[in-house]
Amino acid sequence: MRVFQSFCYYPSYRPRLRRLATNAATFRQQIEVFFADRYGASHILLPVIRADPDAFFTNWDDDDLQRAWAREAGMAKSASLEDILLAQIESHRTDIFYNIDPVRLENGFLARLPGCVKKTIAWRAAPSGNVDFSKYDLVVCNFPAILADLSQRGYRTAYFAPAHDPAMDPFADNSERPIDVIFVGGYSRHHLRRAEILNSVAGLADQFKIVFHLDASRLSRLAESPIGFLPPLARHRRPQDVRSVSKLPAFGLDLYYALSQAKIVLNGAIDMAGNDRGNMRCFEGMGCGALLLSDDGRYPDGMVPGNTLLTYDSATDAVAQIRRLLADHDQRRAIAREGHKMVSTRYSKEIQWLRFQELL
Structure with missing residues (x-):
């Protein structure tokens, strides 16, 4: 074939x-x-x-x-x-x-x-x-x-489904994780729920190490540049708390490295698939050995809240979960281990290829 x-x-x-x-x-x-x-x-x-x-x-x-x-x-x-x-x-x-x-x-x-x-x-x-x-x-x-x-x-x-990349495994082995919470993705005023979550979590930066690798829109970059004072651009400017923890987007091996430095990977859907969950950050966060904290919804097989990941139902709940998890090292590490074990076996490349052949 x-x-x-x-x-x-x-x-x-x-x-x-x-x-x-x-x-x-x-x-x-x-x-x-x-x-x-x-x-x-x-x-x-x-x-x-x-x-x-x-x-x-x-x-x-x-x-x-x-x-x-x-x-x-x-x-x-x-x-x-x-x-x-x-x-x-x-x-x-x-x-x-x-x-x-x-x-x-x-x-x-x-x-x-x-x-x-x-x-x-x-x-x-x-x-x-x-x-x-x-x-x-x-x-x-x-x-x-x-x-x-x-x-x-x-x-x-x-x-x-996507599959676990075995190149993530050495990153998952990292036990020194100086970043408390990381988010990698886009920020847009159109994604109201995600923006609310990020705004709230960014507010924890005075207590924890919070890092957002954001792929900002062209208008957001202009709004945060020296010409951003122009009235039409003001609505595209991200909140100060978000800007203060933001870094450039992370891709490829830089993404794997960034996730391997984090205790918690924060994830949030953008309402494109209803209540379904399972975007790439789920696979990447667990694949690189971090605890995945994501929003409530229907997850793929094996992604079980309380077992291989944790979920939140609001911005307030996300903040509370982060505080609790960063204080409870044993639970955080245990769920992170289960998450990596699950995604690296149930969603292996070999299983993905077998499934592709079945589709034919």
Whole structure:
């Protein structure tokens, strides 16, 4: 079975990747740099990680990477990124096309796929508006509410979860954790519940070591710059307590390291999947050996409040839980250990790959 995994990454990650890949000229060298940094590794299939010759992987919208492949393949400089992706699929003689970015690669692209492709699978873990997935054979993610909505729209769906990246295990072994609470993610005034939680937890910074690695919006960055006094920008300025504990976004191995320095990883949903939970920070926080403190909701199998993680039901409760956990070292460490043990076994790469094959 020849599997082609088409991937993409957040624009905020691009500067880091370009810096890491400064001396990588070829397509293969750039891919190896990307793999070494572990970005998105929980979603990358086992044959890709093992460099199976029947597996092919690319970040389809990375212009530097894709044009390196195109040069090596003798393609014209005018070729579009979609043209390059199609050429890669044809060259690879792909059987299974697994796409992480189906919103931008819609039906028009799938209609151009070569005849060797027998099945197309899309990962979609967010609301999709009017995007048409009808040409995909299957749409997958680990949020039942999103899958139910897609099913009601006539698409074939299946539950499929991220996996534990074994490269996290050395980070999980770290027992020296100078950061009391860490949060990694986005902050937006539109995500009212998450903003309320972060505002409250940031207020603990006078008593504990609190660190937020925030991917701020362009307007937030402007609002907090010297021109931020302009009235239209004022509403995009983050509260002072949040700004005082904020650092730059963390990606790849820097993310793993940051999580390994924390006693507690704070997590919060952004209302995109109803009451379902199980975003990437759940897998990463437990995978790197921290205690996961997340919001109430329906969690994937094995993520059991009071056993492998703890949950809160309000900003006030989150603050109270943090105070209690930082005073109760034994319980915090015991739940963190159970969380890592569960995610590293139940959600192993081997099990993820078996499940992917079952989907076919």
